[in-house]
Amino acid sequence: MIKLAPSILASDFNILGEQIRQIENAKAEYLHIDVMDGSFVPSISFGMPLIASIRKNSKLIFDVHLMVEEPIRYIKDFKEAGADIITVHTEACTHLHRTISLIKENGLKAGVALNPSTPLNSLEYIIRDLDMVLIMTVNPGFGGQSLIPATLSKIKDMKEMAIRTEASIDIEVDGGIMISNVDQVLQAGANVIVSGTSVFNGDITQNIVEFKKKFQQYNS
Numbered sequence: 001m002i003k004l005a006p007s008i009l010a011s012d013f014n015i016l017g018e019q020i021r022q023i024e025n026a027k028a029e030y031l032h033i034d035v036m037d038g039s040f041v042p043s044i045s046f047g048m049p050l051i052a053s054i055r056k057n058s059k060l061i062f063d064v065h066l067m068v069e070e071p072i073r074y075i076k077d078f079k080e081a082g083a084d085i086i087t088v089h090t091e092a093c094t095h096l097h098r099t100i101s102l103i104k105e106n107g108l109k110a111g112v113a114l115n116p117s118t119p120l121n122s123l124e125y126i127i128r129d130l131d132m133v134l135i136m137t138v139n140p141g142f143g144g145q146s147l148i149p150a151t152l153s154k155i156k157d158m159k160e161m162a163i164r165t166e167a168s169i170d171i172e173v174d175g176g177i178m179i180s181n182v183d184q185v186l187q188a189g190a191n192v193i194v195s196g197t198s199v200f201n202g203d204i205t206q207n208i209v210e211f212k213k214k215f216q217q218y219n220s
């Protein structure tokens, strides 16, 4: 089943609650929440207080993408704020296995994200412990960038790796994904689609309908 994960980084924070309701009513599966620390990535976004606040009025699955150095320091805080899935960057973790174990001990789903230049073989000894791998299709840090074409073959290779290792993982893709190029990532094997700009620009409900139409042929 293909899932849509709208990224609130592209939302209008002045009416965030209302926009999340629209996403929920349009039946997106996840809410993608980009946390940036100004160190691992150049920009700073938001953190636990915002998540705790929107958690009160949403039943969506909170898919928290931590672009944070040594996220092991904050796993418990993000759980308490309301995260359901926590994805950490392999490049930001000195002790990746320990970090993933802590996410799981907290009863959450665990994901690992890879920057565009990070090879898949860094996952070889951890893949069976994961619920999700996030293949970044842009360099993390900002919304509204263009998908890097070389990441398409990486998604394919990830799918093959999951089959070869018999790992039952979701493959999430994130960055520059639009209605016009979503077929490419779906054909490559992704099944969780993050989209910020293309969901929030214009009519949110209609944009989600368009994404879901595209997903139909891959769901059979």
Ligand SMILES: O=C(CO)[C@@H](O)[C@H](O)COP(=O)(O)O
Pocket (backbone or CB within 6 Å): 007, 009, 010, 032, 034, 065, 067, 138, 139, 140, 141, 142, 143, 144, 145, 174, 175, 176, 177, 194, 195, 196, 197, 198
């Ligand atoms: O993690 C990130 C960026 O670092 C993403 O989740 C973006 O927020 C996606 O936004 P678009 O590229 O779809 O505008």
Ligand SMILES: [Fe+2]
Pocket (backbone or CB within 6 Å): 007, 032, 033, 034, 065, 174, 194
């Ligand atoms: Fe993200």
